[in-house]
Amino acid sequence: MGRLKDKVAVITGAGRKRGLGEAIARRFAEEGATVVLTDIGKPSGEYLTADNIGTSAEMEEVAVAIRTVTGGRVIAMTCDVCAEADVARVVVDIVKTYGRLDIVVNNAGVGYIMKPLIEYAVEEWDLVMNVNLRGPFLFLKHAAPAMMAGIKAGTQPSGRFINIASQAAKSGAPALIAYSSSKHGMIGLTRTAALELAPHGITVNAVCPNHVTTGLGEKQNAYRGKVIGATTTAEILAFRKGRIPMGRVGQPSDTANACLFLASDESAYITGDSINVTGGEEMH
DSSP: OOTTTTOEEEETTOOSTTSHHHHHHHHHHHTTOEEEEEEOBSOBTTTBOTTTSOBHHHHHHHHHHHHHHHOOOEEEEEOOTTOHHHHHHHHHHHHHHHSOOOEEEEOOOOOOOOOOGGGOOHHHHHHHHIIIIIHHHHHHHHHHHHHHHHHHHTSOSOEEEEEEOOGGGTSOOTTOHHHHHHHHHHHHHHHHHHHHHGGGTEEEEEEEEOOBOSHHHHHHHHHHHHHHTOOSHHHHHHHHHTTOTTSSOBOHHHHHHHHHHHHSGGGTTOOSOEEEESTTSOOO
């Protein structure tokens, strides 16, 4: 316990119950971190509908639940990761409130637009690229100077960026042309940022989970079921398990534990890496 004691972390896209962001936030709070959850807060446009985003109300419920269970400091802030002014505001507010920013987990993502590439609309492509790749870039751009300042001033020992990529960052994913492309791009973003920030004592890594049945995962299950002719969740999960050497699908806690390691002092000599959390389904 206490592996993240006194550290301050922000986790994007963490406003949904049963999501990866919630699991990561809970694990960080259990280990002593002050955790800031962010999500867009309200529906926006045709694709960011209420069932695809973390509303302000749900995000606050997530924060309250984690505080209740862990006794930790967990707060919620709205943030559109595609808007540079929003990202800059969140970073400034965190440093002003807590005096430091040690950890950024770029978790916000759009992975529910599933269709063949020839049917993909440009607007859909742009949305996925903006949320999945522009968002992490903006947090790197604005949080890295805050981390550098804290390290130079001696108010924090290091900085950590953890990008939530995907198995789709390592292998192609049919019907997820924009998602897979954006996650492949995230690996390039991770490696390049790691090279630039290493001299400042800041690490940048990615975590690449395979399928996890979160709210997003349920939508992916529904689509996959149509493709393989499965009619029940059990059939779909059995199909997925058959592809995984360890014989089970991933759980949110699997990704959360990998993030905890990368956020902790134990990972101080690891940067620019993309760690698979797939039960052996992905090995490169």
